[in-house]
């Protein structure tokens with residue numbers, strides 16, 4: 062009888078330990094520690110510019126940093142953006158198709174003070190690379206490398222033959238646009254078939270399979286690294302913007318690229334942050 066009790070205790074203890082180990086394993090697999098409003102991008106290998114690169118797992122913001130989020134940063138830190146230091150920023154005139162530096166244009170008034178304020182749920186623009194780095198640091202994050210950005214856009218390397226982060230080669234599905242880009246004759250006629258002449262609220266066009274929003278169109282996004290084609294004079298940008306027309310600028314593909322000097326602020330460039338797993 063005593064032996065039977067001992068066997069029973071051993072069986073119960075073993076079952077408890079086994080269940081505990083499985084709960085621990087499942088917790089690790091699903092990563093319940095994903096920060097709010099971020100997505101876990103799993104580790105893997107990704108080919109970019111002809112080289113195969115290992116990529117460590119990281120967390121990425123679901124959407125570009127919004128005007129509302131950036132406002133909190135400005136209010137709480139008193140930070141002065143590059144555009145506010147210079148007193149002007151780059152604005153694109155959709156009537157004549159010209160870029161120019163416009164007095165007073167900044168993160169709050171991306172088209173200048175004679176246009177309405179940017180809405181809180183839209184991606185912040187008119188931010189330099191320095192501004193983007195300062196914001197990410199303030200929230201305990203960092204900018205993604207170009208490799209990390211493209212790897213995330215490709216759904217962690219699983220989209221092999223797709224041009225776009227949603228997994229197909231078409232910008233529309235059943236007649237509905239899947240990203241905020243330019244329709245019409247760039248640069249002078251924007252037919253606004255997708256509903257937005259400039260920026261759109263983050264997430265208005267749905268999520269990628271990994272759960273990321275606005276990885277194509279809406280605004281270009283700063284990356285952390287220097288652009289090799291410009292001999293390290295400019296910083297990389299990814300994702301394309303509302304000014305991208307398929308016939309002229311096809312930047313909103315997974316591998317579409319752009320770059321600007323780090324002090325540049327433009328009305329179609331924003332950013333999102335990433336964070337290392339375990340930080």
Ligand SMILES: [Ca+2]
Pocket residue numbers: 241242243244253255256257258259303
């Ligand atoms: Ca549009």
